[in-house]
Amino acid sequence: MKITSISRKLLSKVLSVYFILTFSVTGIQIIAEYFNTKSHINSELLTLQKTISGSLTRAVWELNTQQAIDISEGLIAIPMIKGITVTDEANKVITQLGEVLTLSSTAQESYSEHQSISSISEGLFGHSFPLIFEFSGRTTTVGTVTLLSSNDVIFGRIEVGIYFLIGNAIVKTAFLIFLFSLAFTKLLTEPLQELTDQMKQLDLHDPEASKFHSMNNERNELNVLEDAYNNLIDELVAFKDKLALSQRETNLANDKLDEQNLLLEQEVARKTSTLSRTLLRMEVQQKDMLAQQHQLKAENNRRRKTETTLITTNKDLKISIIELSRAQDRLLEAEKMASLGLLSAEVSHEINTPIGISITSASYLSDIIHKFQQDINSQKLSKRTIDSFIDNAGQCVELLSNNLQRAAELITSFKQVAVDQTNDKVRLINVAKYLDEIIHSIHPKLKKTNHSIKVHCDPHIEIYTHPGAIAQIIINLIINSISHGFPNINRGEMTIDIAVEQQRLVILYRDNGVGVNEQQLERIFEPFYTTQANNGGTGLGTHIIKNLVIDTLNGSIDVYSAEGKGLRYRITFPDMRYS
Incomplete structure (x- = not known):
């Protein structure tokens, strides 16, 4: 080997x-x-x-x-x-x-x-x-x-x-290979070889002469092995002496063993009879156990059928939950588009006024130009006629310019806000200017009330973010204040404070409306929960705000209120350049 x-x-x-x-x-x-x-x-x-x-x-x-x-x-x-x-x-x-x-x-x-x-x-x-x-x-x-x-x-x-x-x-x-090879040879291989040579010289007739002699003065595992081997030799010598003594004792024990065998045979016969009776009782017990096993098997089959039914019901419930979640997402998207559609209708109605004035001014300008042309053709021009024409034409042009500029500003503000709400693209915005555009886009709705909005924002704050999400958050906060916060208040006041803290934009929004109680405050972000259900409220406004802040802007929102003391929101989210 x-x-x-x-x-x-x-x-x-x-x-x-x-x-x-x-x-x-x-x-x-x-x-x-x-x-x-x-x-x-x-x-x-x-x-x-x-x-x-x-x-x-x-x-x-x-x-x-x-x-x-x-x-x-x-x-x-x-x-x-x-x-x-x-x-x-x-x-x-x-x-x-x-x-x-x-x-x-x-x-x-x-x-x-x-x-x-x-x-x-x-x-x-x-x-x-x-x-x-x-x-x-x-x-x-x-x-x-x-x-x-x-x-x-x-x-x-x-x-x-x-x-x-x-x-x-x-x-x-x-x-390292050289160093380890040298160390293993000196410390392990050579001492083991010397130990093996001494073990081969073992004489069973004279074990005392085969004891090991210490190979070195150090105490290590090999010395422990030597001592164990020498102790084994000593025990072997003692065992030989004991073996001779036990041989004599064995002869005496054999005689006693014969007597014990006879007694044992008698005891076995008695035990065999007892064992037969015990086996008979065990057969009866085994039949009872088989009957119990049949009952347990029937119970297991019944439970298995019940488990199958429960699994099927659980799958149906999971499918129903998924469908409900999809329906909720569709309702949220419909609420967003409905808000944008209402804003579009109000802006369109607001644009009608400057456009109508512009059309009237253009028509009047066309009439005086036509009359001026007739005076030229009939050679009835006078300084008074020319001055009157210039004065009227200048007024028409000024009306056209002012009203078209007003319509253009409304369209630009609404266009930017509408594009941002339908496009989730991240871009750089000046926060103060963008808030002005948002408030300008909902001016038609504010014009019907005596409420006011105050904005406190550093004009130099610029961030990379989702502007559509910010527009929808601000619009929903303002509309919620108008619809729910000022039911019996003629001159409500909404305040928006903007600041940057540790590379995060902080929006503090508050109004001086009626506020909500503690029970309503705990449920304010729940979908479909509204205090104006009889007046067309859907209960999705604040839920959409929370989803936009947490999911879209990766931020946080907290709300504070006391009944009769208005409502306050604290919204924070990171600048995309640092997130």
């Missing part, structure tokens, strides 16, 4: 664990170096974005294709840049140099400020960012730029470090 060396086996296991650990640590270091280098390259690409964004934006805005190409050629000359693509606002390629990373049209349109892109199969990565041109306080996206680098650049930068890590691991492993 082939002998397996314990020291070699132990050495191979220790070195295997060390090799796996070294390989894993080296691999982790290489991977960490790869991602660290890739992060540095991404940072350099972002720095290049800030450097070239202004000049490329100006070139694309002015349709200076040659300048955009020159800038791109300068960038592609940088070793880190493996590809650059410049497109206009219609995603038409202006220039495309080096490597190209194919992106879907949806992916190209889904960035906000910039978008990291990568392709494992092509070994490319980089950033795609928009070219935004600012003109007269408004921003316009005129195109996009895609800067690409590759894994070859990363490997080129970390190649020397990889060689150093691998070489270091190889040297340490070779040295």
Whole structure:
């Protein structure tokens, strides 16, 4: 039989664990170096974005294709840049140099400020960012730029470090193999071989002469084994003496054993008779147990049928819950669109007045022009006629300009708010100006009342967020105050305070209406709960507000009220640039 060396086996296991650990640590270091280098390259690409964004934006805005190409050629000359693509606002390629990373049209349109892109199969990565041109306080996206680098650049930068890590691991492993081999040979293999040679010299006729002699002065596991072996020899000698004595005692015991066997045979006969009677009783008990088993089986079948029925009922209940959830979502969407439709009708009615005045002014202007033309043809012109014509025409033009401007402002405000409510796109807004647009869009509804809205907001606050969600929240808060907070109040007051705290926008809304009691306050965000059910209330207004704040804006909302002291809301949500 082939002998397996314990020291070699132990050495191979220790070195295997060390090799796996070294390989894993080296691999982790290489991977960490790869991602660290890739992060540095991404940072350099972002720095290049800030450097070239202004000049490329100006070139694309002015349709200076040659300048955009020159800038791109300068960038592609940088070793880190493996590809650059410049497109206009219609995603038409202006220039495309080096490597190209194919992106879907949806992916190209889904960035906000910039978008990291990568392709494992092509070994490319980089950033795609928009070219935004600012003109007269408004921003316009005129195109996009895609800067690409590759894994070859990363490997080129970390190649020397990889060689150093691998070489270091190889040297340490070779040295450890040599050190462990020498240690195992001196401390384990040679002492075990000497111990084995002494054990082979064991003489069973004279065990005392086969005792081990200490191989060294140290106390270790091998010395413990020597002592155990010597103790075994001593016990073996003592056992031989006891064996001779027990042999004599055995002969005497055999005689007594014969007597005991006879008594035992008599006892077995008696026990056999008793056992027969016991087996008979057990057969009767077994029949009773079989009857009980049949009853249990019938009960199990009944319970199994009941369980099947319960499972089927549970599935039906789950389907019903899913259908109810879908119906609730449809009701929420219908409530949103109904609010927008009501706002559209009121804005349309409000626009009729300036449009009607404009039509009347245009008609009157047409009449005086026609009369003026008749005076010219009949050569009845006088200075008084000309002055009268100029004065009347100027008044008509002024009326036309003022009323058309008023209609345009109403349409612009409503258009922006309506687009935001139907489009969930994130964009940069000036909070103060946007609140003015929202309040201007619902001016037709406020004009029918004597209520007022006060807004306190720093005009320089700008954030990236979902403007449609903010518009719907503010509109629902104002309409709720008008409909529920001021039933018997002639001049209600609504106040909106805006502030930025720790990169989060805080909206404090309050009115001086009738407020709600504690029971109503606890249920204020429940769907379909309303205090104005008899007056057409749906109970979805505050529920929609909470869903928009938590789900869309990733924020929080708290409400405070005391009966007769108005209602207060505190809404917070993060600026998308920091979330």
